[in-house]
Amino acid sequence: MIENRPGLTLLAHLVLMAGVAIVxxxxxxxxxxxxxxxxxxxxxxxxVWPGPHLVENYARxxxxxxxxxxxxxxxxxxxxxxxxxxxxxxxxxxxxxxxxFAIVYFRFPLRQLAFWCxxxxxxxxxxxxxxxxxxxxxxxxxxxxxxxxxIPLIASATATFLFRQVFLTIPDELTEAARxxxxxxMKFFRDILLPLSRTNIAALFVILFIYGWNQYLWPLxxxxxxxxxxxxxxxxxxxxxxxxxxxxxxxxxxAMLAMLPPVAVVIxxxxxxVKGLVETEK
Amino acid sequence: MKRTIFRNQxxxxxxxxxxxxxxxxxxxxxxxxxxxxxxxxxDAFGINTSFVGLANxxxxxxxxxxxxxxxxxxxxxxxxxxxxxxxxxLLAVAVDRTIRSSNVYTTLLVWPYAVAPAVAGxxxxxxxxxxxxxxxxxxxxxxxDWNHISSKSDALVLVVIASAWKQxxxxxxxxxxxxxxxxxxLREAAAxxxxxxVRRFFDITLPLLSPTTFFLLVVNIxxxxxxxxxxxxxxxxxxxxxxxxxLVYKVYFDGFVGQNMGSSAAQSVVLMGIVILLTAxxxxxxxxxxxx
Numbered sequence: 001m002i003e004n005r006p007g008l009t010l011l012a013h014l015v016l017m018a019g020v021a022i023v024x025x026x027x028x029x030x031x032x033x034x035x036x037x038x039x040x041x042x043x044x045x046x047x048v049w050p051g052p053h054l055v056e057n058y059a060r061x062x063x064x065x066x067x068x069x070x071x072x073x074x075x076x077x078x079x080x081x082x083x084x085x086x087x088x089x090x091x092x093x094x095x096x097x098x099x100x101f102a103i104v105y106f107r108f109p110l111r112q113l114a115f116w117c118x119x120x121x122x123x124x125x126x127x128x129x130x131x132x133x134x135x136x137x138x139x140x141x142x143x144x145x146x147x148x149x150x151i152p153l154i155a156s157a158t159a160t161f162l163f164r165q166v167f168l169t170i171p172d173e174l175t176e177a178a179r180x181x182x183x184x185x186m187k188f189f190r191d192i193l194l195p196l197s198r199t200n201i202a203a204l205f206v207i208l209f210i211y212g213w214n215q216y217l218w219p220l221x222x223x224x225x226x227x228x229x230x231x232x233x234x235x236x237x238x239x240x241x242x243x244x245x246x247x248x249x250x251x252x253x254x255a256m257l258a259m260l261p262p263v264a265v266v267i268x269x270x271x272x273x274v275k276g277l278v279e280t281e282k
Numbered sequence: 283m284k285r286t287i288f289r290n291q292x293x294x295x296x297x298x299x300x301x302x303x304x305x306x307x308x309x310x311x312x313x314x315x316x317x318x319x320x321x322x323x324x325d326a327f328g329i330n331t332s333f334v335g336l337a338n339x340x341x342x343x344x345x346x347x348x349x350x351x352x353x354x355x356x357x358x359x360x361x362x363x364x365x366x367x368x369x370x371x372l373l374a375v376a377v378d379r380t381i382r383s384s385n386v387y388t389t390l391l392v393w394p395y396a397v398a399p400a401v402a403g404x405x406x407x408x409x410x411x412x413x414x415x416x417x418x419x420x421x422x423x424x425x426x427d428w429n430h431i432s433s434k435s436d437a438l439v440l441v442v443i444a445s446a447w448k449q450x451x452x453x454x455x456x457x458x459x460x461x462x463x464x465x466x467x468l469r470e471a472a473a474x475x476x477x478x479x480v481r482r483f484f485d486i487t488l489p490l491l492s493p494t495t496f497f498l499l500v501v502n503i504x505x506x507x508x509x510x511x512x513x514x515x516x517x518x519x520x521x522x523x524x525x526x527x528x529l530v531y532k533v534y535f536d537g538f539v540g541q542n543m544g545s546s547a548a549q550s551v552v553l554m555g556i557v558i559l560l561t562a563x564x565x566x567x568x569x570x571x572x573x574x
Contacts, residue, residue, distance in 0.1 A: 096301065102293075131537040
């Protein structure tokens with residue numbers, strides 16, 4: 001605060017409240033829609049306040065779903081999303097932390113080349129090499145499997161760089177002490193590096209869980225069997241199917257359920273989330 | 283560089299193996315395939331392929347649809363970036379003025395980051411639904427007949443809003459961090475010299491914020507070009523009449539739906555060039571201070 005200007009402070013609060021309202025608007029509308037029945041939409045516009053059908057709609061979607069859309073119950077899809085998000089987050093962290101360990105703590109031929117191979121993945125987002133990647137996964141027989149959903153996405157240059165930065169700040173004296181005490185590389189990794197990177201791992205996990213949960217294009221392409229549909233990709237199939245028959249209350253209930261876990265993670269672990277977001281960009 | 287290292291030669295390769303294997307199988311090999319296919323053309327049955335040199339690229343350059351897609355992508359990226367960054371900067375400056383309540387506002391503004399782009403698209407699609415949505419009702423009240431299913435500009439505005447909304451939290455957090463790193467003494471000195479809040483914003487805050495702004499500019503352009511596939515697919519599917527057919531959507535559509543492998547591969551190669559360029563800009567300039 002540079003100077004006391006109550007008018008400006010009031011204006012700041014008004015701007016923020018308007019901002020919060022605009023940001024929350026779509027979710028409020030979706031929530032309201034998800035608590036009504038299909039007939040409530042027929043009157044012309046949707047209601048502004050929640051209706052009495054909340055429990056009924058959500059319970060129906062979670063364990064039955066919309067049979068006409070060909071999608072499984074939302075509960076099943078959320079479970080698939082959870083498995084995929086956890087596999088991607090844990091997989092990325094596991095292979096990146098060992099890669100960073102290898103690059104920082106060892107000298108070996110072609111070390112620079114290995115580093116650049118990992119770096120280059122930054123420049124190849126799945127959207128730009130979508131057709132050949134799909135062919136590789138199909139040739140390997142990974143369509144319609146959890147492995148196919150997660151493994152092609154778990155290479156990570158950003159996570160490797162993050163752990164590299166973390167390791168570079170760990171003092172050499174610790175490594176020397178560990179070596180004098182007779183610790184081999186894996187013991188040093190397990191007993192010193194892992195505990196020291198704990199908060200970084202947690203922060204990264206928050207970001208990667210959201211990344212994994214929100215995947216859309218990849219699951220849409222490689223899951224043709226409804227057993228492996230994820231909720232984010234399934235919701236579009238559901239919206240397409242109900243286009244003729246307006247069942248927007250059910251689609252919106254699914255949308256609410258699809259965003260609940262990642263939003264809860266962000267709000268519940270806000271500090272770690274912000275840390276992870278800032279760190280992965282450095 | 284570490285002074286103290288371990289001497290094993292085999293172990294580092296074992297540690298790198300999973301990452302390198304995935305990188306080769308799912309990144310480098312498909313990328314090489316895309317480059318190879320971009321020089322080939324398949325016949326209608328996919329049996330014979332022949333080397334056609336740069337013909338696929340020339341075909342793109344002469345295709346009105348592709349040029350339209352380029353233009354749509356540019357307009358879309360600029361609109362998303364400007365809308366999202368402008369709105370976020372306004373909120374960040376406002377939060378910077380509040381002291382006690384800033385944490386509450388931050389919590390209320392960061393959660394859209396966690397909403398999947400596809401879900402964001404569906405939410406806005408519903409709000410703007412021409413028959414039952416709230417916005418067409420409001421817009422109808424002021425005499426505007428909203429219909430994103432038939433109007434090209436309405437459809438573009440819809441996907442821009444949905445994409446920008448999703449990016450607000452990200453820009454907001456980085457702008458707040460940028461504002462907090464500006465020394466208060468500078469603004470105090472300006473205030474003592476008689477500069478009002480508006481003057482201080484334009485002469486001190488905005489120039490000192492330029493590294494953050496530039497960084498966000500690159501990030502937002504990358505986001506709008508590559509991460510908005512789900513928004514488009516969940517809402518307009520590139521229509522009406524190609525009005526929202528951005529480059530990443532066209533690669534997917536031509537490759538999977540149109541089965542035109544040569545053209546899709548050539549488009550992939552063009553996109554790779556764009557990503558490489560943007561990544562290079564990010565790494566080359568972002569770390570250096572862009573300041574006046």
